[in-house]
Amino acid sequence: MTEIELVVARRESAADGVLSLTLRDPLGQELPAWEPGAHVDLLLGPELERQYSLCSDPADRSAWRIAVLREEHGRGGSTYVHEELGEGDKVRVRGPRNHFPLESAPGYRFIAGGIGITPLLPMLAAAEAAGAAWSLLYGGRSRASMAFTGELARYGDRVTLAPQDETGLLDLGPVLDGAPDGTLVYCCGPGPLLDAVEERCPAGRLRVERFQPKSQPTGSDTAFEVELARSGRVLTVAPRVSVLDTVRAAGVEVLYSCTEGTCGTCETDVLEGVPDHRDSVLTEEERAAGDTMMICVSRCRGARLVLDL
Structure with missing residues (x-):
């Protein structure tokens, strides 16, 4: 996963409580390519990483734009961005990553x-x-x-x-009822809005991105084994301990960020076994396939998983 240092080239208000940041390479080099729906991780400090959607023009490789809502009762990321990141400051950025792509x-x-x-x-611009x-x-x-x-005007x-x-x-x-066949619905926003849209829209037509984890049915929290295919090591995941914490405690380096199952950073290939999906990223089709899982929140529906780690 690409990790680069960028400079804050411009700060401006996008709305009450919303700060727009334009990020550029300090040497003027092109930034990695991305497509609509992608987000990046801002590495703001130890244990302070936050995900923000790219909202600029993918064809413009000279800069990325993000927008940050100040959340007074958040976990500190938005406050840091609003109060500490000034024009000319540098910030480590990881990505882009896209779990919300615009399908044809x-x-x-x-x-x-x-x-x-x-x-x-x-x-919107792509459509x-x-x-x-x-x-x-x-x-x-x-x-x-x-x-x-x-901009929308x-x-x-x-x-x-x-x-x-x-x-x-x-x-x-008026938006969801009577939409022509083949129409896809893309929705992003607070949980209650996404829940309301999910209730009214057939799952096969709906694509959502959540900033907060979706409430998941409570599954089994019994212990299970995880085999790390690259080394052959077998670890026991204890009740109420995540796969992510288990492999990190064993000294295995893995990428992760939100630890809530919303960002997709820790997505890991499943080689054997059936995951108990508890994330807010994968579609129902992807969950049924069982090819990958978010190891920060998901568990196992049996006694053993084999992961590509």
């Missing part, structure tokens, strides 16, 4: 809540360039809190802005 389709319904607009911005039929329903607490509305009536203090909760019916 004749039409799209995009639904954003708050800062969830960020991964959708480059998707427009492809000549697809699309629309965006974008909600937020207030108009002033909704980022990038000025160029799309005219394809975009519906719905500030909650003006229109109430998002009306999902």
Whole structure:
């Protein structure tokens, strides 16, 4: 996974409480390629890594743009970005990584809540360039809190802005009901919005990205074995201890970030055994295939897993 040091080239307000950062290579070199839906990890300090969606133009390899919502009751990442990262400062960045890719389709319904607009911005441009039929329903607490509305104005009536203090909760019916066959629904935002969309939209047509872990059914927390295929070592994963913590305690270096099953950093190939998926990243089809798992939260549906570690 690519890890580079970038410089904060520009800081500007994107909305009330939302800070937009433009990141560039200090020597002016091109940044790694990415596609709509990708995010990067900002390595802000020891045990302080946060994921942010890229919301610039993928064709512009000279810079990346992210937007950070200040969360007063968060875990410290957004406060650090808002208060400590100034123009000219350097920051380590890992990625890009994409678990929310824009699939080819004749039409799209995009639904954003708050800062969830960020991964959708480059998707809108891609859908427009492809000549697809699309629309965006974008909600937020207030108009002033909704980022990038000025950029969205160029799309005219394809975009519906719905500030909650003006229109109430998002009306999902007109967006989801009666969509033509083949239309895909892309949604990003707070958990209650995603849950509401999931209730109304067939799973095969819906693509979501969560910033917070989805509530998962409680499975078995009994012990099981994990074989590390590259070394042949066999480790015991104790109850209420994650696979990630178990392999790290054994001295195995693995990439990880959120430890909540939302970012996809620790995704690991499963060679044998059946995972007990508890992440908020994989689709139902990917879960059924059982080829990979997020080792920070997922466990085993049997006595043993063999992982590509």
